[in-house]
Amino acid sequence: MFTSDMAESRQKTVVLQDLSAAIFGEILRYIYSGNLNVSMDKVQPLYQLQAASLLQLDYVRDTCSSYMAMNVEGSNCVNLYKFADVFSVDIVRKTCLQFICRNFVEIASSEKFCSLSVSQLTEIISHDDLDIKEETTVWEAVVRWVQHNREDRLQHLPSILPHIRFNLLTSGNIAAILEHPLVREDPGSSKAIRNVVKKRNPNLKPRLGMTMxxxxxxxxxxxxxxxxxxxxxxxxxxxxxxxxxxxxxxxxxxxxxxxxxxxxxxxxxxxxxxxxxxxxxxxxxxxxxxxxxxxxxxxxxxxxxxxxxxxxxxxxxxxxxxxxxxxxxxxxxxxxxxxxxxxxxxxxxxxxxxxxxxxxxxxxxxxxxxxxxxxxxxxxxxxxxxxxxxxxxxxxxxxxxxxxxxxxxxxxxxxxxxxxxxxxxxxxxxxxxxxxxxxxxxxxxxxxxxxxxxxxxxxxxxxxxxxxxxxxxxxxxxxxxxxxxxxxxxxxxxxxxxxxxxxxxxxxxxxxxxxxxxxxxxxxxxxxxxx
Incomplete structure (x- = not known):
């Protein structure tokens, strides 16, 4: 910011918006001491400063991203995944995605799972490495996500359904899904399911947890x-x-x-x-x-x-x-x-x-x-x-x-x-x-x-x-x-x-x-x- 052609590089006084004094204090301590104290309660605000972008402190950015990637667990994986998705922190995003896939049954049952955006949800349920035994688990997760905010999310169901692998479901499973209230109330969803079933995409592989x-x-x-x-x-x-x-x-x-x-x-x-x-x-x-x-x-x-x-x-x-x-x-x-x-x-x-x-x-x-x-x-x-x-x-x-x-x-x-x-x-x-x-x-x-x-x-x-x-x-x-x-x-x-x-x-x-x-x-x- 200060070495580019941006207006701030020519100003004597620059006001940094949305900047916590405590977090900026950590940055100043690092500048003068060379030591950076990182913890889970501070790591996201530190990265959110985009120290590398605003203050050109690559070490702060890299240390924060590595710290987040090493500390992914069930209680924070969804929040870290969303954070990494917004700020394009690839190493953290990839680690979180792997963790969510390996623990999909547990994570999909949590309240935080329902806070995902539609694009984040479809990326997760499209993954080959979901550790699930049955594809109905994915359908049930989608239902919970939609019902969390039914009024706003029902419109997205037709675009989400093609990411469920209907070729891995029995005819009885498909019939039950077609009879589900969410599908019956939305003609677009019913049509989407019938189109997916008709196409029978052979490239949709079994999930990792279904194989041996x-x-x-x-x-x-x-x-x-x-x-x-x-x-x-x-x-x-x-x-x-x-x-x-x-x-x-x-x-x-x-x-x-x-x-x-x-x-x-x-x-x-x-x-x-x-x-x-x-x-x-x-x-x-x-x-x-x-x-x-x-x-x-x-x-x-x-x-x-x-x-x-x-x-x-x-x-x-x-x-x-x-x-x-x-x-x-x-x-x-x-x-x-x-x-x-x-x-x-x-x-x-x-x-x-x-x-x-x-x-x-x-x-x-x-x-x-x-x-x-x-x-x-x-x-x-x-x-x-x-x-x-x-x-x-x-x-x-x-x-x-x-x-x-x-x-x-x-x-x-x-x-x-x-x-x-x-x-x-x-x-x-x-x-x-x-x-x-x-x-x-x-x-x-x-x-x-x-x-x-x-x-x-x-x-x-x-x-x-x-x-x-x-x-x-x-x-x-x-x-x-x-x-x-x-x-x-x-x-x-x-x-x-x-x-x-x-x-x-x-x-x-x-x-x-x-x-x-x-x-x-x-x-x-x-x-x-x-x-």
Whole structure:
């Protein structure tokens, strides 16, 4: 204000309107002492001064916004959200919105929720991350908001209703809403509901609280997928028609909850097609992505290994192939350009001196892709299109098979016997040994274990048999890792008695909307649920 071309910059005396002497005293103390005392009763008036705008004190503005963001709770989240919305304090507004979404049932029942403006209300109820079990919760919140000031707010109901996800409501729910007095008294509201129901917008996803994280396994003998959450005791099997789920080359679950598979289809083995899982219909269809040419093998013979993979980094899909031969390994990749609908080449990796018996995995961690073997490890940086060498696990084992999964900035790794596990810190480029399977009894693992991260916890799936009881079929065990105790706990999982495998170095995990799995069965031949 004082350094710009505003009139105040040329006046000897400037009257600051709506300025508390006590709050301005805090500003003066900061100017002379360098200390700023912030509390919840003072932080909004301090920011409202817009010290950065009026007095050009950026530190005051930044300190106040950070303080508000760190102190968001149930009693103040609505007021802070409204304040941040008015003054465009993005960090506070985002934090409040996340808190309200995570605690929507509680916040929507409060008196303060009814003080939101119509634009603030619609922003909140439009959010994917509402932690609610049923969409009727959103409708009930809207009713409370309207009835708080019925005379002024009823006119806004037709513009609010399209933000309720009627595709997630039963026909009975919709009929009850149409019969509600608020709707019956306003022809515009009734028309708005009927239009929304008629359009059935497929892009309206289930809310976060309606979904459950589930690991995905394939039946080795049939076209069946198993969706499981052992912590919740949920195991759902869906059998698909053979023509609806072709032979899978690679599979990945992305950060935005899409599940993609690369398949061989139609015109020979030199082209791969991308299929995407349709959550609402519970079937696999073409993902709207152009086909990609399959990499040709360079090495051949008994002592070679071929590993194709599909990973995602920052919403970009990467198809790759590792060609492991005697003495060297070649890794090639292509990335998908969404704007141009084409696959583009990436720099390749040549590793010399590798053993012919080694296997490999590729996975994404953070913004990079890691290619891991027992004796070699490299990291690909998409921003630079280059590879760099990293410290390999060097875990000694008579078996070459292993499993690996990323969680945060760490990569967890173990081999067939699972007598120990290793964790890699991507920041320090160091490996650390952790506890392996406690193996109660005389049991052996029959196939390579599969690590997976479910609800931010590390899990592992084991297929084992009892060596003291020959002839019996194998059993599946699922353990969860307690990092603080460096110990594994048996979840007493009850998987169906079938043969399952994971596609890739770990079990892919995605958030599934259970009513879709139960209700959309026209594309599957069988459905079974146990819990």
């Amino acid at each position: 994280e589930m690991a995905i396994l394939s039946n080795t003998e049939t076209d069946e997928l198993l969706f499981m959450n052992p912590q919740q005791g949920r195991y759902i099997s869906c059998s698909y028609k053979p023509e609806d789920i072709p032979e899978v080359t690679a599979l990945t679950a992305t950060n935005d909850n899409n599940i993609y598979i690369l398949v061989n289809e139609y015109d020979g083995l030199d082209q791969l097609y991308m299929f995407r899982y349709n959550h609402a219909e519970n079937f696999w269809g073409h993902g709207g992505i152009s086909k990609v040419s399959k990499f040709k093998r360079v090495h051949s013979g008994l002592l070679t290994h071929w590993n194709e993979f599909l990973v995602e980094v920052d919403h970009v899909l990467y198809y790759g192939a590792a060609d492991l031969g005697e003495g060297n390994t070649l890794v090639r990749m292509r990335k998908y350009n969404w704007q141009m609908d084409q696959w583009q080449g990436c720099s390749q990796l040549q590793i010399d001196g590798t053993e012919s018996s080694e296997l490999s995995v590729a996975l994404s961690c953070g913004a990079q892709i890691y290619f891991i073997m027992t004796s070699a490890m490299h990291r690909y940086d998409p921003s630079q299109d280059c590879w760099c060498e990293r410290t390999p696990p060097n875990m000694k084992s008579p078996y070459s098979h292993f499993t690996a999964v990323a969680m945060g900035t760490k990569i967890f790794y173990t081999y067939l016997e699972f007598t120990q596990m290793m964790v890699y810190d991507t920041d320090s480029d160091r490996w650390q040994k952790l506890q392996g399977w406690p193996n109660p009894g005389n049991r052996s693992i029959t196939h390579t274990p599969s690590l997976f991260v479910l609800e931010n916890q590390l899990h592992i799936l084991l297929e084992v048999y009892d060596r003291d009881t020959p002839g019996l079929s194998s059993d599946y065990l699922v353990y969860v890792y307690d990092r603080s105790a460096d110990a594994w706990r048996d979840l007493k999982a009850t998987l169906p008695k079938k043969e399952y495998i994971a596609h890739g170095p770990s079990c892919p995990v995605a958030r599934m909307y259970l009513p879709y799995l139960r209700g959309a069965q026209k594309h599957i031949t069988a459905y079974a649920c146990q819990h």
